[in-house]
Amino acid sequence: MKDVQFEKTRRALQSKQRDLKRKGMGNKPNASAALRQEYLEFTERETKTRSGNDPRNVRAIAPKISAVPNDQKCPEKGLQSLRRKATRGNEIRRPDALFYSGSK
Numbered sequence: 001m002k003d004v005q006f007e008k009t010r011r012a013l014q015s016k017q018r019d020l021k022r023k024g025m026g027n028k029p030n031a032s033a034a035l036r037q038e039y040l041e042f043t044e045r046e047t048k049t050r051s052g053n054d055p056r057n058v059r060a061i062a063p064k065i066s067a068v069p070n071d072q073k074c075p076e077k078g079l080q081s082l083r084r085k086a087t088r089g090n091e092i093r094r095p096d097a098l099f100y101s102g103s104k
C-alpha cells in the first residue's frame with residue numbers, strides 16, 4: 001500500500017486509527033481483563049524442552065487465570081477443593097481422632 005494509487009486510502013485508515021486510539025479502542029481493544037484482583041498463576045515443572053539448565057529459557061509471561069463467580073468450573077473452586085482434600089489426611093492422623101492412623 002505504498003503506491004500513490006492508495007494514498008487516499010492510507011490517509012483514511014490512519015485517520016480512523018487515530019480516532020479509535022482517542023476513544024480508547026487502540027492497539028488491543030479486546031484484550032482480556034481480570035474480573036477480580038485475585039488470580040492463580042501457573043508455574044511449570046521441568047519438561048523436556050525446559051530442563052532448567054538454561055535460566056533464560058523461561059516463559060516471558062506466566063499464565064494467569066481469575067476466578068469466575070457463579071461458575072461450576074471455576075478454577076479457584078477446584079483449587080480450594082484440592083486444598084481441603086490435602087489437609088484432610090492431617091486431621092485423621094491426630095491422636096485424638098476417631099480413627100487414628102499411626103502411619104506417616
